[in-house]
Amino acid sequence: MIHKYKLGGFNIVLDVNSGGVHIVDEITYNMLDNVEPPFAEKCPEKAMQKLSQFYSVEDIESCYNEIVELYNDGILFSEDDYEKYANYSVASPVKAMCLNIAHDCNLRCKYCFASTGDFGKGRKLMTFETGKKAIDFMLEKSLDRKNLELDFFGGEPLMNFDVVKQIVEYARSKEAEYDKKFRFTITTNGLLLDDDKMEFINKEMSNVVLSIDGRKSVNDYMRIRVDGSGCYDKIMPAFKKLVSLRGDKEYYVRGTFTKHNLDFADDVFDLYNNGFDQISVEPVVCEATEDYAITEKELPAIFKEYENLAERILENERKGGKFNFFHFMLDLDQGPCAIKRLRGCGCGNDYVAVTPDGDIYPCHQFVGIEEFKMGNIDEGTFNTEIKSYFSKTHVYTKPECKKCWAKFYCSGGCNANNFQYAGDVHNVHKLSCQLMKKRLECAIMLKAFRAGAIEE
Amino acid sequence: MKHIKTINKANLKETAAKGGCGKCQASCQSACKTSCTVANQKCER
Numbered sequence: 001m002i003h004k005y006k007l008g009g010f011n012i013v014l015d016v017n018s019g020g021v022h023i024v025d026e027i028t029y030n031m032l033d034n035v036e037p038p039f040a041e042k043c044p045e046k047a048m049q050k051l052s053q054f055y056s057v058e059d060i061e062s063c064y065n066e067i068v069e070l071y072n073d074g075i076l077f078s079e080d081d082y083e084k085y086a087n088y089s090v091a092s093p094v095k096a097m098c099l100n101i102a103h104d105c106n107l108r109c110k111y112c113f114a115s116t117g118d119f120g121k122g123r124k125l126m127t128f129e130t131g132k133k134a135i136d137f138m139l140e141k142s143l144d145r146k147n148l149e150l151d152f153f154g155g156e157p158l159m160n161f162d163v164v165k166q167i168v169e170y171a172r173s174k175e176a177e178y179d180k181k182f183r184f185t186i187t188t189n190g191l192l193l194d195d196d197k198m199e200f201i202n203k204e205m206s207n208v209v210l211s212i213d214g215r216k217s218v219n220d221y222m223r224i225r226v227d228g229s230g231c232y233d234k235i236m237p238a239f240k241k242l243v244s245l246r247g248d249k250e251y252y253v254r255g256t257f258t259k260h261n262l263d264f265a266d267d268v269f270d271l272y273n274n275g276f277d278q279i280s281v282e283p284v285v286c287e288a289t290e291d292y293a294i295t296e297k298e299l300p301a302i303f304k305e306y307e308n309l310a311e312r313i314l315e316n317e318r319k320g321g322k323f324n325f326f327h328f329m330l331d332l333d334q335g336p337c338a339i340k341r342l343r344g345c346g347c348g349n350d351y352v353a354v355t356p357d358g359d360i361y362p363c364h365q366f367v368g369i370e371e372f373k374m375g376n377i378d379e380g381t382f383n384t385e386i387k388s389y390f391s392k393t394h395v396y397t398k399p400e401c402k403k404c405w406a407k408f409y410c411s412g413g414c415n416a417n418n419f420q421y422a423g424d425v426h427n428v429h430k431l432s433c434q435l436m437k438k439r440l441e442c443a444i445m446l447k448a449f450r451a452g453a454i455e456e
Numbered sequence: 457m458k459h460i461k462t463i464n465k466a467n468l469k470e471t472a473a474k475g476g477c478g479k480c481q482a483s484c485q486s487a488c489k490t491s492c493t494v495a496n497q498k499c500e501r
Contacts, residue, residue: 018467018469020462020467025459059459062459066458066460070462075462075467082472085472085476146479331497331498333466335466335499336480336499337472337475338469339471340478341468344483350482351482408468411483448463
């Protein structure tokens with residue numbers, strides 16, 4: 001399978017199964033509509049007749065030979081033979097956990113998927129006892145995996161920061177004994193950041209996600225306090241300070257765009273102009289009935305804006321500027337192996353979420369959906385049937401993914417979004433698919449530009 | 457090549473034979489959480 005498209009002045013051809021990315025001239029772009037394996041020694045007569053109206057015979061023949069050469073090298077029209085690997089991760093160790101340390105929040109963001117922090121189940125904070133048991137659970141269930149990931153999430157984790165610190169201290173005290181290394185991350189809205197918390201976060205968290213939507217007007221429309229006031233003036237200086245003290249450690253400023261800011265490239269650049277160089281701004285996912293919802297109707301404008309953003313990023317790079325836009329980041333040479341790409345996030349299999357009550361779910365997005373409750377940390381229960389179900393969920397069990405050119409980049413998308421908005425984990429959330437594909441096209445185009453730029 | 461320029465050198469097929477160790481970072485796809493998405497991840501083997 002190949003996927004070809006034009007963007008940014010490039011004719012781009014992706015060989016789906018090998019991951020090969022080719023920039024081709026016009027004749028090749030047209031010829032690829034007219035030839036396919038198995039390849040004869042000479043260009044087929046039908047293709048020759050069609051193309052010779054526009055190109056010389058010599059060019060057609062040399063172009064055909066190049067296509068055949070790449071086919072023989074296994075990087076064009078390569079076969080999909082990965083299905084046999086799909087069972088590799090069955091019964092995987094649990095190596096990653098989202099710890100919902102606080103089902104409470106000091107903001108009332110209008111688009112919050114967690115019902116403004118309480119996940120629809122009442123406002124609660126996790127106790128140290130439950131957090132400790134969650135660490136013990138990971139130490140046991142991670143088997144031979146050395147690197148363990150634990151994300152402090154909410155609600156707003158800083159509302160329960162003493163427990164965060166206790167859990168980190170407890171986990172660190174067990175690393176040598178169990179030969180494990182914890183990588184902590186935390187996601188925060190920034191309202192409660194002070195010097196002590198910044199120091200602790202910068203010391204202990206391998207990544208920190210700082211929630212801010214971009215321009216003040218955009219942020220303060222959605223991200224509001226209980227009294228309705230915006231939070232921008234409070235969080236922006238705090239985030240700047242935290243990042244300035246962070247050194248080389250990873251962070252992201254992370255925003256959400258909605259129907260109300262379809263010019264979100266301005267938000268990305270507003271964050272950049274405020275000094276941040278690790279930026280993520282992502283589409284809201286919600287019921288189509290919300291006034292801020294992104295629907296099919298908004299897609300043309302969003303596609304155009306992603307192209308606009310890509311062009312602005314190129315322009316910025318030409319001027320010597322540089323930042324990472326998370327959804328355009330793509331490693332074409334040393335990315336994850338094909339087997340990893342069949343399944344993606346690993347939710348419910350090697351990744352779980354734990355609530356303040358100790359309930360275990362496949363991930364933070366499944367929290368509160370009773371049929372996906374996997375057990376309880378405090379009670380020591382863990383349903384391996386659900387784990388097995390997710391281990392067998394991959395791109396070959398999702399009919400739409402199986403035939404999609406983007407399957408080895410998105411890996412089947414978000415299972416929770418699939419369930420919530422398409423009715424089943426195996427049905428794709430089409431809106432997210434279309435956005436993902438557009439972002440990928442832009443990301444590959446940026447790679448093409450940079451590859452050319454290096455040669456110059 | 458005159459007509460085609462290949463911009464990457466890796467072949468996914470080669471990664472399948474040696475892959476699947478599971479040591480890489482978990483990769484959240486959800487729009488609410490910027491964890492790693494799949495395609496920009498690093499192989500940790």
